[in-house]
Amino acid sequence: MRILLAGATGTLGKAVHEALRARGHEIVTASRKGSDISVDITEPESIRAMYEKAGRVDAVANAAGWVPWKPLTELGPDDVLAGLRGKAFSQVELVRQGAASAAEDASFTLVTGVLSRDPVLTGSMASLANGAIEAFVRAAAIELPHRQRINVVSPTVFTESMPAYGEIFVGFQPVPVAAAARAYVRSIEGRQTGRVYVVE
Template identity: 50%
Template sequence: MKILLIGANGTIGSAVRGELEPRHDIVSAGRKGADVSVDLASPESITAMYRKVGQVDAVVCTAGETYFGPLSGMTPERNELTIRSKLTGQINLVLLGLEHVRDRGSFTLTTGVIMDDPIAGGASAAIAGGAIQAFVRSAAIEMPRGIRINHVSPGVVAESIETYGPYFPGFEPVPAARVALAYRKSVEGAQTGQAYRVY
């Protein structure tokens, strides 16, 4: 399969690439260091990415910026970063990408543990995760041409624990390689409308 992987250079994206690349043709997309440049906050950039890449069998997104900080500091402007990138950015990948995904292809989006298990400073990210989950469940019943859609909800990743560990007291870290298996299940499997939680 030809798979478009957005965020391939991140911690989770790198693990997903390592899991899928032995069996598939991976085209990476991101802000820098990728095969194709894309800014999730810009519908024009997403459209240009799809035009450059052409037809694909699957789209996987492990990217998306969020505001991470206390509710008292979550201004409308800071929250807008999350809305435009993590939330509508991923939704626009689907809306603008439908004609670029082959029959019986798939989309796999990314949410996160915070939508199910809140932490201090995670309200903005939780908004995006919860909304994407609702979108995936609803969109799955209307996807054309047998195209599937799922989302993966990773826990705090072990490889990032030094950076994010203090924000997740008592959470059990999850190896990125285990998270990557959920993306493989979404891409290579047959399910749709699913939430693959890796906590």
């Protein structure tokens, strides 16, 4: 398959790239810097240009997303909008635009995380965006045209990210990022739709 992978240069994206390449797929990478296609997924016009450059793809996988991490009482309205834009609006836009240009049986695989079901301090924007995307995936699965499919990978914290996030996720059992990458393979090569693949 020809697969467009957004966020390909990150911790998760590199592992997904490796897992998909090992399965023999052709990967077109995208991110703001250092990929085949330069894209900012928070900007609809940038997404439009990305799909135009990528041409027909059989699958779209996203491993990019950003939210502010702040105590609830310190969040301002701009933080809330930035969190929604960085991880929810951006992924909805990838699907909304991609549905028109991807193959008739294309799949979309998005990313959320454990905080939709198990919150931590300072993580309310991540919880908000993750919950929104998991609900969106269930809804989009019954509305996507043709035989297109959509799933989301919802991992707990990665072992590889514990040096950065260990204090926030204290007491959590991390998983190797390769386990989350395998869920992308399952979503892309399988036939399921509307699924939240919990990896923990």
